[in-house]
Amino acid sequence: MDRIKCQISRSNINQGTCRLWNISISALVFLTVYNIMLTVRLMYVPNCTKQYAPIQKPKIIYQKCDNDKEKPPDKYFLNLDLSLGRWDNRLKYKLYDNIIVGDKYVVLNDLYKTCLATQSSLEKIASIIEVANHWNGPISLATFAASEEELNTVLLYILYLRKCDTRIKERVAFHLVVTRERRPKMYEVDSVKLEELDCDNPVGILQHLVKDLNRGANKWRTKLPYPQNHLRNLARKNCQTKYVFLTDVDIIPSKGMAESLDVFLDNPECRGRCAYVIPTYELDERVLFPPNKTELIRLANKGLARPFHHKVFIYNQYATNFSRWQSSVNEEPDIHISHPVTNFEFLYEPFYIAPDTVPPHDERFIGYGYTRNSQVYEMFVAGYEFLVLSPIFTCHWGLQVKRSRPPWREHQNNLNRKQFDGFKKEIFARYNKDPLNMMTSRKT
Numbered sequence: 058m059d060r061i062k063c064q065i066s067r068s069n070i071n072q073g074t075c076r077l078w079n080i081s082i083s084a085l086v087f088l089t090v091y092n093i094m095l096t097v098r099l100m101y102v103p104n105c106t107k108q109y110a111p112i113q114k115p116k117i118i119y120q121k122c123d124n125d126k127e128k129p130p131d132k133y134f135l136n137l138d139l140s141l142g143r144w145d146n147r148l149k150y151k152l153y154d155n156i157i158v159g160d161k162y163v164v165l166n167d168l169y170k171t172c173l174a175t176q177s178s179l180e181k182i183a184s185i186i187e188v189a190n191h192w193n194g195p196i197s198l199a200t201f202a203a204s205e206e207e208l209n210t211v212l213l214y215i216l217y218l219r220k221c222d223t224r225i226k227e228r229v230a231f232h233l234v235v236t237r238e239r240r241p242k243m244y245e246v247d248s249v250k251l252e253e254l255d256c257d258n259p260v261g262i263l264q265h266l267v268k269d270l271n272r273g274a275n276k277w278r279t280k281l282p283y284p285q286n287h288l289r290n291l292a293r294k295n296c297q298t299k300y301v302f303l304t305d306v307d308i309i310p311s312k313g314m315a316e317s318l319d320v321f322l323d324n325p326e327c328r329g330r331c332a333y334v335i336p337t338y339e340l341d342e343r344v345l346f347p348p349n350k351t352e353l354i355r356l357a358n359k360g361l362a363r364p365f366h367h368k369v370f371i372y373n374q375y376a377t378n379f380s381r382w383q384s385s386v387n388e389e390p391d392i393h394i395s396h397p398v399t400n401f402e403f404l405y406e407p408f409y410i411a412p413d414t415v416p417p418h419d420e421r422f423i424g425y426g427y428t429r430n431s432q433v434y435e436m437f438v439a440g441y442e443f444l445v446l447s448p449i450f451t452c453h454w455g456l457q458v459k460r461s462r463p464p465w466r467e468h469q470n471n472l473n474r475k476q477f478d479g480f481k482k483e484i485f486a487r488y489n490k491d492p493l494n495m496m497t498s499r500k501t
């Protein structure tokens with residue numbers, strides 16, 4: 058085409074014009090080709106360096122992705138813009154929902170009737186591996202970062218868990234709480250370190266990371282009140298199923314519980330104000346997790362398992378009535394109600410399954426003391442009935458013995474005891490009932 062045009066022009070116009078024409082055409086062709094190359098390049102270069110750039114504090118989450126193109130950058134996608142989030146009612150904490158969502162979390166919420174809602178500090182978060190191994194339904198996990206440095210570690214470890222454990226990658230939705238005072242301004246995930254972390258030793262790696270975090274001037278970290286109830290509410294509210302099973306992360310459900318609960322809840326025996334209690338045991342570290350109730354009772358008879366907190370704080374689970382639960386022989390394997398709780402007492406704090414219409418966990422209780430039992434107390438005053446299920450159960454690793462509490466923990470407990478005085482008055486005002494005579498006696 059060029060040549061034809063050029064020949065035509067050559068016959069009419071002078072040589073100089075023709076050269077100019079040639080140069081323009083070449084430039085045009087060059088620019089076109091260059092443009093196409095750029096477009097192609099843009100299509101194949103992962104757009105990762107700009108993915109998380111909140112307005113004030115730019116943040117690069119995955120810096121190294123230009124070099125290894127086979128890894129899609131959204132492997133490390135975090136739905137976390139620190140300049141957003143929700144404040145709690147006292148403006149003390151900021152909450153972020155669904156910072157990472159399990160690949161099948163949404164589907165699992167449709168498939169199952171119960172979602173396991175749980176909360177964990179960084180120290181204990183490795184327990185989620187065993188939980189996700191036993192619980193096939195959706196899991197909503199809220200966690201906490203006390204500082205920017207801790208946030209980076211939390212994120213690194215969550216991504217590590219997702220890298221190494223398919224169940225966690227599929228089932229768990231993670232949520233985050235940070236404090237106002239030490240609010241992180243930015244975060245950073247070291248992708249090179251993440252790639253290097255060895256999948257065979259999740260507990261060891263976590264201990265190592267925590268040790269790094271606690272070194273030197275960071276001792277304040279362990280004493281900082283941990284906002285348990287904020288985390289519980291956050292985990293609960295992000296479940297999408299009809300029923301919620303709220304636990305702490307180190308409470309391990311017996312295997313296959315989610316499926317058998319689905320069958321049981323097809324035809325729930327209680328429809329009003331009631332909750333299904335799952336008995337909790339503590340296990341000697343040397344035994345294997347019992348595969349069934351028979352085996353759990355065998356361990357209990359040998360002193361290798363016992364009701365949770367039996368020696369530390371007996372009221373914690375006592376009203377569940379373990380002797381009654383253990384006494385039923387030749388039980389059907391399907392989930393059924395073993396017995397109702399008949400001797401509810403103040404400070405009882407069972408783990409239970411209920412629709413998430415139960416009262417929230419009161420967020421005035423921060424740190425240790427009165428966090429879970431105050432909520433269960435409100436349920437009781439509100440008229441909830443507690444029904445103990447069998448043959449399912451949960452376990453906590455380690456036989457707990459009474460140790461002297463560190464002073465900071467005693468301090469938190471005392472502060473919460475004072476808060477409880479106000480709380481119980483509000484509960485009395487709300488329900489106009491005082492079934493445990495809390496307003497007249499001095500039980501707390």
Ligand SMILES: *[C@@H]1O[C@H](CO)[C@@H](O)[C@H](O)[C@H]1NC(C)=O
Pocket residue numbers: 348349351352
């Ligand atoms: C319970 O577990 C034990 C130990 O693994 C096993 O021997 C037993 O057959 C199981 N019992 C039932 C009823 O499944």
Ligand SMILES: *[C@@H]1O[C@H](CO)[C@@H](O)[C@H](O)[C@H]1NC(C)=O
Pocket residue numbers: 375376377378380381399400
């Ligand atoms: C446990 O159940 C037994 C038998 O029904 C009953 O006698 C006992 O009072 C109950 N204990 C508690 C703590 O509920």
